[in-house]
Amino acid sequence: MNNSKDKTIYFITGASGVGKTTLVAQLKKKYANMTWPFLHFDSIGVPSVEEMEKEFGSPSGWQEAKTYEWIDKLINQYHDEKVFLEGQVNLQFIHDGFAKHNFKNYKIILVDCDGEEMAYRLTHKRGQPELLTDDMKNWLKFLRNQARELDAPVINTSNLSEEEVLIEFEKKVGL
Numbered sequence: 001m002n003n004s005k006d007k008t009i010y011f012i013t014g015a016s017g018v019g020k021t022t023l024v025a026q027l028k029k030k031y032a033n034m035t036w037p038f039l040h041f042d043s044i045g046v047p048s049v050e051e052m053e054k055e056f057g058s059p060s061g062w063q064e065a066k067t068y069e070w071i072d073k074l075i076n077q078y079h080d081e082k083v084f085l086e087g088q089v090n091l092q093f094i095h096d097g098f099a100k101h102n103f104k105n106y107k108i109i110l111v112d113c114d115g116e117e118m119a120y121r122l123t124h125k126r127g128q129p130e131l132l133t134d135d136m137k138n139w140l141k142f143l144r145n146q147a148r149e150l151d152a153p154v155i156n157t158s159n160l161s162e163e164e165v166l167i168e169f170e171k172k173v174g175l
Contacts, residue, residue: 007105009074010173011094012086014111015140016131017121019157019165020086023111026166027084036080041070041087064093071097082175088139091146107173110147111165113158115140 014020028038052062067089098106123129147154153172157165
């Protein structure tokens with residue numbers, strides 16, 4: 001199914017406010033001379049919870065279905081040497097999506113930070129205090145546990161500059 005045997009897909013995930021989008025911006029800037037696509041999961045649009053429940057049974061059902069659609073697209077429509085996708089996604093869905101295609105050349109990277117730093121970023125840096133909910137705090141913990149279970153690399157951005165996060169990412173994935 002994979003048209004490029006040397007293609008590696010990097011799936012960058014994490015909760016809101018941990019630094020995923022900032023990392024991708026840094027990667028895009030550093031590798032501007034490359035043809036690699038840098039994609040955002042939410043670019044497909046995120047429907048209301050009611051719409052997710054009506055069409056997919058739950059928000060989790062929506063996320064799982066859309067994760068599989070993204071992975072199918074990444075494998076079959078992108079032929080670049082490296083492909084990057086960032087979004088808040090359940091790591092098990094990512095793992096299972098690639099397994100369905102028997103595609104093994106992917107890396108899941110969890111971008112993480114401590115709860116206090118996430119709170120500061122969401123409320124002060126992004127001006128989105130409404131995102132700082134118990135559900136988001138639980139999601140942060142859930143993703144950490146999944147990363148441990150799946151042995152996915154974790155980058156804790158709590159005390160790192162943007163440049164240090166980029167360097168850490170490059171080390172962890174061998175870029």
